[in-house]
Amino acid sequence: MVEGSCKQVSHYKIEEKLGEGQFGTVFAGKDLRNGETRAIKMINNSKLQSNQQKQALHREIQIMRNLNHKNIVKLFDDFETIKNQYLILEYCSGGDLSSKKGCGEHQTVKYLRQIISGLKVLQSNQIIHRDLKPANILLSDSSPGADVKLADFGLSRQINAESLAKTYVGTPLYMAPEVMNVRYNKGERYTDRADIWSIGCISYELITGTRPYKADNLNELLYVLKETISSKNFLTPENFSPVCRDFLSKIFILEPQNRISFEELCEHRFISGEVSPIIELESLYQKFEPSSKEEALETADVLYHLAKEVPHPFLFYLKNCMLLESFLDDSQCARAFKLNFAEAKKTKNKTDWESTSTTREILEKAVQLCRSDAHVAPHLLKENYRQALALVNSLPVSNHVLRLKEAISKQIASIM
Numbered sequence: 001m002v003e004g005s006c007k008q009v010s011h012y013k014i015e016e017k018l019g020e021g022q023f024g025t026v027f028a029g030k031d032l033r034n035g036e037t038r039a040i041k042m043i044n045n046s047k048l049q050s051n052q053q054k055q056a057l058h059r060e061i062q063i064m065r066n067l068n069h070k071n072i073v074k075l076f077d078d079f080e081t082i083k084n085q086y087l088i089l090e091y092c093s094g095g096d097l098s099s100k101k102g103c104g105e106h107q108t109v110k111y112l113r114q115i116i117s118g119l120k121v122l123q124s125n126q127i128i129h130r131d132l133k134p135a136n137i138l139l140s141d142s143s144p145g146a147d148v149k150l151a152d153f154g155l156s157r158q159i160n161a162e163s164l165a166k167t168y169v170g171t172p173l174y175m176a177p178e179v180m181n182v183r184y185n186k187g188e189r190y191t192d193r194a195d196i197w198s199i200g201c202i203s204y205e206l207i208t209g210t211r212p213y214k215a216d217n218l219n220e221l222l223y224v225l226k227e228t229i230s231s232k233n234f235l236t237p238e239n240f241s242p243v244c245r246d247f248l249s250k251i252f253i254l255e256p257q258n259r260i261s262f263e264e265l266c267e268h269r270f271i272s273g274e275v276s277p278i279i280e281l282e283s284l285y286q287k288f289e290p291s292s293k294e295e296a297l298e299t300a301d302v303l304y305h306l307a308k309e310v311p312h313p314f315l316f317y318l319k320n321c322m323l324l325e326s327f328l329d330d331s332q333c334a335r336a337f338k339l340n341f342a343e344a345k346k347t348k349n350k351t352d353w354e355s356t357s358t359t360r361e362i363l364e365k366a367v368q369l370c371r372s373d374a375h376v377a378p379h380l381l382k383e384n385y386r387q388a389l390a391l392v393n394s395l396p397v398s399n400h401v402l403r404l405k406e407a408i409s410k411q412i413a414s415i416m
């Protein structure tokens with residue numbers, strides 16, 4: 001075998017290149033013994049700066065081989081040649097979380113719960129990732145329910161922190177300040193709170209589609225962190241629900257000792273989710289079947305008004321037609337049907353409605369309604385919750401509805 005020119009190493013066939021990371025190149029490949037697709041990571045020995053680092057990598061690989069968790073990329077095999085170290089990894093065909101930026105709070109929480117599950121296992125093995133970012137959080141496949149898998153952990157730990165930041169390819173935008181600059185860590189070793197910072201950056205980006213802060217180089221980044229992050233102005237009420245703002249504001253704290261701990265983070269309401277009214281609303285809506293023409297008309301009316309406020313109204317109008325369809329013998333329902341159908345036809349071509357879902361549209365509106373905090377005038381805040389309540393009131397009574405009503409009513413009552 002001649003490395004570099006050949007397409008096979010050990011009993012693995014190397015296929016196309018999947019990506020290039022800080023510590024090596026990843027290829028798709030096949031285990032020739034069983035035909036299974038694998039990801040093959042090739043780490044050039046020259047990237048490992050000392051024998052000590054090499055030994056540490058081997059120790060880490062030993063731990064990785066014994067990790068077996070659905071939220072961690074599995075290491076199937078490893079070996080070395082004169083030039084390279086090879087890791088034979090579970091292949092994830094769904095790409096990475098970079099493609100999910102801007103997916104909103106609801107979906108972000110789903111991802112976060114899985115990331116946290118994976119991190120818990122790493123932590124119980126004394127592994128701190130230190131370089132957690134969307135690009136090394138993979139998806140098992142491209143289905144909506146794909147598993148999230150942490151990749152590339154362990155390797156970053158072999159490089160000392162300062163050189164990790166300095167030799168970084170690009171700017172380490174997700175890296176905790178204490179990893180970039182020892183000034184923040186008071187000479188202590190990093191703790192799991194370094195990964196928590198990265199979780200904050202990833203959450204921000206998944207929710208909004210934009211970065212919490214931008215910088216072109218390390219010096220600028222350190223300046224931006226000091227100026228922007230300390231002010232917390234970037235956590236705007238327009239972009240985040242109150243519970244999410246609280247979550248992020250406890251993460252974006254420069255000094256690791258003052259940052260939320262991993263245990264606290266797991267228990268935070270944003271993650272442990274006493275089910276939020278918004279999420280309940282979504283599941284209610286999915287199950288909703290009107291049993292009378294009054295109910296159908298009332299719901300259709302609420303949806304008709306919501307449709308005017310969302311980016312993809314087509315599905316709202318269409319859903320209304322479906323709600324009203326069984327009651328077309330009633331002249332009011334027939335008129336409402338006609339109106340909704342006409343609106344649906346008008347908006348159909350203007351939107352990429354096929355890529356969305358009615359549920360998401362409802363969710364978007366519900367998020368808007370329930371999203372408010374102390375900076376909003378109390379009467380506006382109350383009005384928002386009232387509108388949310390009106391929406392819920394249009395649904396048939398069930399345990400779900402009652403709980404939801406109770407939750408929103410509580411919020412209204414808490415506003416004097």
Ligand code: ADE
Pocket residue numbers: 018019026039073089090091092093138151
């Ligand atoms: N890129 C990096 N690691 C990968 C993996 N395990 N599967 C697919 N693509 C990857």
